[in-house]
Amino acid sequence: MITPRHQVLRTLLSRYADARIMQFENDTAESRRRLDDMTHALCVTTGAHTIENALALADDLLQEQRRNTVTPSTGRPDTDRASPTLAP
Numbered sequence: 550m551i552t553p554r555h556q557v558l559r560t561l562l563s564r565y566a567d568a569r570i571m572q573f574e575n576d577t578a579e580s581r582r583r584l585d586d587m588t589h590a591l592c593v594t595t596g597a598h599t600i601e602n603a604l605a606l607a608d609d610l611l612q613e614q615r616r617n618t619v620t621p622s623t624g625r626p627d628t629d630r631a632s633p634t635l636a637p
Contacts, residue, residue, distance in 0.1 A: 555610075555611055558611055562604075565588065568583045569584060
């Protein structure tokens with residue numbers, strides 16, 4: 550699997566969250582379609598078959614990318630800051 554960039558994952562997760570909120574607040578055909586589209590996009594991007602797995606994989610990928618990010622001041626991986634999980 551090709552690992553998506555963290556910016557892509559964050560954007561997809563944000564759009565998925567917006568779509569879930571929209572669908573929850575106003576359950577219309579349009580809001581369901583948007584949520585379905587974002588669910589599909591996250592599943593395709595992460596290679597998952599369910600949204601639950603896609604969210605968990607996105608969370609894992611973001612944490613892995615964060616561990617591999619170098620802090621400019623030390624030149625070492627940034628492992629000190631806690632990262633909240635994104636999976637339900």
